[in-house]
Amino acid sequence: MAENTKHTEDAFSKVNVFFDMFEEVLHKQNQQIEQRITQEIRNIKEALSQEEIKIQEKLNPVLEEKVERVKEELGKINNISVIIKKEIRDSQPEMIDALYPIMGKLVQKFIKVELEKLNENINKQLDNSFSWEAIRREFLGLLGIKQEDVLLAQASQATINEFFVIYQNSGILQAHYSKEDVIDDDMVAGMLTAIKSFINDAFRNSADLETIEYGNSKILIFSAVRFYLVAVVSGVVDKGFQDRLQSYMQLFYETHLSNFSDEEIAEKDLTKILKKHIEDFPNYNLIAQKINDYRQNIKQKGNFNWKFWRW
Amino acid sequence: MTTGKTLSKKVILIGNFGVGKTSLTRQFVYQKFSDEYLTTLGVKIDKKVVEVGNDLVNLMIWDIAGEVSQTRVNTSYYLGSNGIIYVFDLSRPSTYEHMEADIEYVQKLLPDVPILRVANKADLLTEEQIANISVPYDFLSSAKTSQNVEEMFLKLTKAMLQ
Numbered sequence: 205m206a207e208n209t210k211h212t213e214d215a216f217s218k219v220n221v222f223f224d225m226f227e228e229v230l231h232k233q234n235q236q237i238e239q240r241i242t243q244e245i246r247n248i249k250e251a252l253s254q255e256e257i258k259i260q261e262k263l264n265p266v267l268e269e270k271v272e273r274v275k276e277e278l279g280k281i282n283n284i285s286v287i288i289k290k291e292i293r294d295s296q297p298e299m300i301d302a303l304y305p306i307m308g309k310l311v312q313k314f315i316k317v318e319l320e321k322l323n324e325n326i327n328k329q330l331d332n333s334f335s336w337e338a339i340r341r342e343f344l345g346l347l348g349i350k351q352e353d354v355l356l357a358q359a360s361q362a363t364i365n366e367f368f369v370i371y372q373n374s375g376i377l378q379a380h381y382s383k384e385d386v387i388d389d390d391m392v393a394g395m396l397t398a399i400k401s402f403i404n405d406a407f408r409n410s411a412d413l414e415t416i417e418y419g420n421s422k423i424l425i426f427s428a429v430r431f432y433l434v435a436v437v438s439g440v441v442d443k444g445f446q447d448r449l450q451s452y453m454q455l456f457y458e459t460h461l462s463n464f465s466d467e468e469i470a471e472k473d474l475t476k477i478l479k480k481h482i483e484d485f486p487n488y489n490l491i492a493q494k495i496n497d498y499r500q501n502i503k504q505k506g507n508f509n510w511k512f513w514r515w
Numbered sequence: 516m517t518t519g520k521t522l523s524k525k526v527i528l529i530g531n532f533g534v535g536k537t538s539l540t541r542q543f544v545y546q547k548f549s550d551e552y553l554t555t556l557g558v559k560i561d562k563k564v565v566e567v568g569n570d571l572v573n574l575m576i577w578d579i580a581g582e583v584s585q586t587r588v589n590t591s592y593y594l595g596s597n598g599i600i601y602v603f604d605l606s607r608p609s610t611y612e613h614m615e616a617d618i619e620y621v622q623k624l625l626p627d628v629p630i631l632r633v634a635n636k637a638d639l640l641t642e643e644q645i646a647n648i649s650v651p652y653d654f655l656s657s658a659k660t661s662q663n664v665e666e667m668f669l670k671l672t673k674a675m676l677q
Contacts, residue, residue, distance in 0.1 A: 374525040374595025375560070376575060390523070394560035394575050401591035402556055 362445045364482050365421070366436035368393055369461070369474060375401075378431065379474035381482050396434060400425070426453035431461050452488050455496050456481055519569030524675050525595055526668075527577045529621065530602035531610040535635040538658035539602060540578045543668055558592050565672050572672050590624060598671045599630040603650075606639045611650045629674035633667055 292299050368389070369379040375397025380389045403413045416423040422441045426433045433453045437445075460477055461469060528536040537559070544563040561576045579592050601618055603611040611634075618630060634652040637645065638659050645655065654667040 371595060373591075374575075374597070375577075376523040376525060376573075376595070388562065390562050390573060390575060391560060394562075394577070398556055398558045398560060398577075398592065401594075402558075405591050 361486075362437045362439035362441045364435050364437055364449075364485060366434075367478060367482055368396070368434040369478065370397060370432055370434065372397075372427070372430055372432050378469065379478045381475065381478045396423075400427075400432070424449055424453075426450055426457070428454075428457050428462065430466075431457065433457060448488060449485075451496050452481075452485055454500070519571070521571045521573065522676070523573040523575060524597040524672065525575045525577060526598040526600065526671060526675075527579055527593060527596045528600045528602060529579055529593075529617070531604070532580075534602045534604040534607075534610050535658045536578050536600075536602050539600075539633070539635065539656065539664055540576055542658045542661050542664045544576065563668070565669060567669075567672055567676060570676070572676070574668065574672060593621065593624050596625050596628055598675045599625065599628055600633055600667065600671060601630060602633045602635050603652075604636050605634045605645065605648060605655075606636050614650065629671060631667055631671050631674075637662055 363383075364381075365383045367381040368377060370377055370393045375394045377390050377393035380393075382389070399416075400413045412425075412427050414425050414427075416425075421436055421438045424435045424437060424441075424446060426435075433456065435449055435453065437449070456478075460472070460474065464472075528540060530536055540559075540561055544561045557580045559578045559580075561578065563574045563576065565572045565574055577592060577596070599621060601614060601621075603614060614632065618632075622628070622630070631654060632652045633654045633656050634648070634650070635656050635658060637655045638657040640648075653670075654663045656663040656667060658664065
């Protein structure tokens with residue numbers, strides 16, 4: 205039994221020696237492989253850096269050339285605007301020839317539309333052969349004024365498209381007349397008041413907004429104490445028309461607004477009254493205007509401050 | 516269907532920059548005009564029709580940009596107002612520090628005009644934080660969640676009609 209045990213122990217020790225040797229061999233092999241790999245990596249790194257240098261050496265001249273070319277191109281672009289300006293200055297007739305087809309068409313279209321409007325207005329007047337205006341034209345014809353001239357003058361006459369009666373401070377709309385519906389009359393009244401207030405504040409109340417122009421229309425403003433009146437007018441708005449309208453606005457203000465309380469005004473159908481007034485405006489001629497202006501002067505003299513006079 | 520009168524009233528929204536005046540208005544009305552007017556003119560106007568009893572009230576809402584200060588705002592925008600809403604931001608104490616002085620200044624320009632103090636941006640604070648704020652207000656609002664937006668305009672409208 206004891207002999208058997210000793211035999212087994214010898215066998216185990218021999219196996220152990222074998223494994224130790226095997227392990228040592230493997231370790232040495234691993235070390236060699238590791239060294240070889242390290243060497244390989246070192247070689248690759250060296251080769252790469254050399255390649256990089258080579259690439260840089262090859263690329264640098266090409267890149268420099270490209271950068272120079274880009275700089276040149278940019279310089280050319282910067283000069284283009286200068287060249288264009290010079291070209292326009294030097295060859296104006298050629299530029300006009302080039303632009304004419306575009307500009308010409310635009311102008312042509314505008315004139316066509318305006319002529320159509322004029323034609324429509326003249327036709328309307330001619331259709332109404334037995335109107336007061338027709339008799340007036342005949343009468344003026346007797347005085348040597350050509351009917352064509354009268355028709356042209358009447359056709360290009362300014363017309364009131366919108367009319368607003370607005371509270372001066374709050375911007376609240378009291379009455380509105382419109383040929384066509386505007387976006388929202390209350391909002392327009394508010395924004396007009398804001399613009400007017402802005403102008404007053406900006407110039408410290410030394411100026412009041414009287415006219416705004418946009419496109420083919422003019423906004424004429426008549427400012428009174430509690431209210432201000434706004435007329436949106438299209439057509440030819442000359443000085444005569446403006447004076448006539450201002451005088452008419454004043455007349456409207458005095459007749460329907462200035463002597464009445466807010467409650468009394470609210471109870472009136474001001475929009476209906478306004479509509480009638482706007483429709484009657486073409487008949488508010490020079491004579492009526494002069495009578496109204498004269499009435500105004502008398503009224504102002506009547507309000508003369510006698511208390512001050514005594515001083 | 517109403518059988519009563521139709522009235523128009525001007526309401527101004529005032530308060531410091533960024534307190535949410537424009538957002539409150541936007542929440543209350545359908546806006547037709549661009550907000551750009553606010554930066555160009557310093558004011559933007561909107562309209563909302565409110566029904567009170569048998570009457571219809573046209574509320575013209577003037578959203579005024581900038582701080583309530585004599586030097587910074589066109590005071591003409593305040594004139595003719597029938598109601599005032601002073602808005603402040605609950606999350607920024609600097610927006611309500613001068614509230615009473617601002618209100619006193621506006622009331623000098625517009626005596627006897629009803630005024631509402633509105634604490635806006637309630638959604639940014641917890642209930643506990645809100646409870647700790649000592650500044651007085653009539654409405655706690657949020658333009659984001661629309662909390663009390665309709666209610667405050669309706670209350671002001673009723674006050675204006677009295």
